[in-house]
Amino acid sequence: MSFTIAIDGPAAAGKGTISRAVAEHFGFAHLDTGLLYRATGRRTLGGTDPVEAARTLAAADLEADDLRSPEVAQAASRVAALPDVRQALLDFQRAFAARGGGAVLDGRDIGTVICPEAEVKLFVTASDEVRARRRHKELVEKGHDITYDEVMADLRARDARDSARATAPLKPAEDATQLDTSEMTIATAIETAIGIVQARL
Numbered sequence: 001m002s003f004t005i006a007i008d009g010p011a012a013a014g015k016g017t018i019s020r021a022v023a024e025h026f027g028f029a030h031l032d033t034g035l036l037y038r039a040t041g042r043r044t045l046g047g048t049d050p051v052e053a054a055r056t057l058a059a060a061d062l063e064a065d066d067l068r069s070p071e072v073a074q075a076a077s078r079v080a081a082l083p084d085v086r087q088a089l090l091d092f093q094r095a096f097a098a099r100g101g102g103a104v105l106d107g108r109d110i111g112t113v114i115c116p117e118a119e120v121k122l123f124v125t126a127s128d129e130v131r132a133r134r135r136h137k138e139l140v141e142k143g144h145d146i147t148y149d150e151v152m153a154d155l156r157a158r159d160a161r162d163s164a165r166a167t168a169p170l171k172p173a174e175d176a177t178q179l180d181t182s183e184m185t186i187a188t189a190i191e192t193a194i195g196i197v198q199a200r201l
């Protein structure tokens, strides 16, 4: 039997951390769908056509060192606006969700397009300032030479592009539970998410 948890929201709201912790708590598999778009975007920086890059994505592409860089994030959000790129990545995501034993998928359109029948849907948000502060800290810790203002500009540009695109825009599913993590510690956000899932199991 499959049990799917869809976790969507804007960049750096805490989706990744919450998704990993929820998956670990319940013993479910986890797919960070942003990685698929990042790996596709990264290949286009090397000159590959976006649709071709998405269609021929290989496991090794998902392990590249610089997938978390702001340049790759921007490239990801550009290719993510192309319907044929999204179509090329759809089957893999649905098959992942349908595997037995439970799955957590995080992204932008999991609850609306990829898994509209998901048993649990969360839409994770945080204020722009909180998101930029968290992502800036994360990037600096990884050795990136980037200012808070540059991080804020990257997040806002991506959110604007992700929300405005015609295909699978960033928006909460009608039946999603909203989780604003602005005033929460990571531990509280994780606990709250686990509680919401537990209530639906």
Ligand code: C5P
Binding pocket: 011, 012, 033, 034, 035, 037, 038, 073, 076, 077, 078, 080, 106, 107, 108, 109, 110, 158, 159, 162
């Ligand atoms: O989640 P992450 O920040 O790694 O995603 C990178 C980019 O990939 C996003 O800005 C968005 O444009 C795109 N994306 C998407 N749909 C998803 C996941 C990510 O469009 N399900």
